[in-house]
Amino acid sequence: MTRLQNDDFLRALRKEAVTRTPIWLMRQAGRYLPEYCASRKRAGDFLSLCKSPDLATEVTLQPLARYDLDAAILFSDILTVPDAMGLGLYFESGEGPRFLRPLREEADIAALTAPDPSVSLRYVMDAVSSTVRALNRSVPLIGFSGSPWTLACYMVEGGGSKDFRQIKTMLYARPDLLHRILAVTSEAVIAYLNAQIESGVQAVMLFDTWGGVLSTAAYREFSLAYMARILAALHRTWAGETIPAIVFTKGGGLWLEDVARSGCDGVGLDWSVDLGEARRRVGSHVALQGNLDPYVLFAPPDVIEREARATLASFYHSEIQGESGNSRTGLIFNLGHGISQFTPPEHVHALIETVHGYPLPE
Numbered sequence: 001m002t003r004l005q006n007d008d009f010l011r012a013l014r015k016e017a018v019t020r021t022p023i024w025l026m027r028q029a030g031r032y033l034p035e036y037c038a039s040r041k042r043a044g045d046f047l048s049l050c051k052s053p054d055l056a057t058e059v060t061l062q063p064l065a066r067y068d069l070d071a072a073i074l075f076s077d078i079l080t081v082p083d084a085m086g087l088g089l090y091f092e093s094g095e096g097p098r099f100l101r102p103l104r105e106e107a108d109i110a111a112l113t114a115p116d117p118s119v120s121l122r123y124v125m126d127a128v129s130s131t132v133r134a135l136n137r138s139v140p141l142i143g144f145s146g147s148p149w150t151l152a153c154y155m156v157e158g159g160g161s162k163d164f165r166q167i168k169t170m171l172y173a174r175p176d177l178l179h180r181i182l183a184v185t186s187e188a189v190i191a192y193l194n195a196q197i198e199s200g201v202q203a204v205m206l207f208d209t210w211g212g213v214l215s216t217a218a219y220r221e222f223s224l225a226y227m228a229r230i231l232a233a234l235h236r237t238w239a240g241e242t243i244p245a246i247v248f249t250k251g252g253g254l255w256l257e258d259v260a261r262s263g264c265d266g267v268g269l270d271w272s273v274d275l276g277e278a279r280r281r282v283g284s285h286v287a288l289q290g291n292l293d294p295y296v297l298f299a300p301p302d303v304i305e306r307e308a309r310a311t312l313a314s315f316y317h318s319e320i321q322g323e324s325g326n327s328r329t330g331l332i333f334n335l336g337h338g339i340s341q342f343t344p345p346e347h348v349h350a351l352i353e354t355v356h357g358y359p360l361p362e
């Protein structure tokens, strides 16, 4: 396979030397970009955009045309998997995702099966192949899935939730039902991510957006255990390349050591964690990805620069006991969660320039 022009993202994940700190942004292709809004308008709505490989390719490339980013992320949504499982995904304008048929009845749960991604998620694989072609080996393409727990939250609640009442009732009253949902969903995620790898993604990421609402014991049993099962079943090399995996549990700062031992190569962090402390805790096992508060981007450029430098300094000037030689790598800069739709697009330049210009320690 010919080399990528810029593989700093993959090198940082493998803890190999990098030329500069790589950066990409969660939700980098999204509504803060006017060109994204124009493409979505042409598609009609968000789901049609996801389901059109040509338009999905187009919007994936938009942030890379504007900014010097070190990775692209597949344009899709985590909820395409439950949609393919028959739950009927739709988006109510301004209200977020909803399912026509939430999963609550025992009989529906017993009947749940993992879809064949080469059939019902064919459009995602077509978007991957088309995007890989369009990227033309400039930067790597990240594939992704929701974690089984996070997908189950939407499947059982029927949409977003503030209190997770339905799924937590199931967790405590009928854990057998929830375990069945999580087992089938894990099977679906394994097939889905392996199909993305076969179609050309060069790294994968599990978004565990709602892991942080669980108790420590419940997080281990209902979220992390299933992510570990997935990580153990993924293709870890494909076409002669290693395929690294990142796990991002939002609100998971308490459980970093557990996440780092799950079988992943990188741990995504939200802004509540100090990067230097995180590195001292787990930095010899895994790379770290994060973790600027996305709302820093609402401040003027000099503040963005100051905050980004503080984040970088915390990582690079932390000491890891017993470790030498790789203090210059292992960080992928990102936001601590998705970029807000209200972000001024011109502010993103200040962030990327600061990260790329930051001197790696001697």
Ligand code: CP3
Pocket: 025, 026, 027, 028, 029, 030, 031, 040, 046, 073, 074, 075, 076, 077, 078, 079, 096, 097, 144, 160, 207, 209, 338
């Ligand atoms: O990062 C990227 O640029 C890739 C694309 C991507 C999207 N969703 C596009 C999207 C990724 C990686 C996701 C993941 C996703 N989707 C997550 C996990 C990450 C996270 O944000 O916590 C979750 C929980 C979802 C479910 C989802 N999809 C919600 C809750 C919403 C509505 C929230 C909102 O911002 O309105 C979506 C819609 C969605 N997914 C949009 C985009 C660009 C906005 C839809 C639009 O254009 O109207």
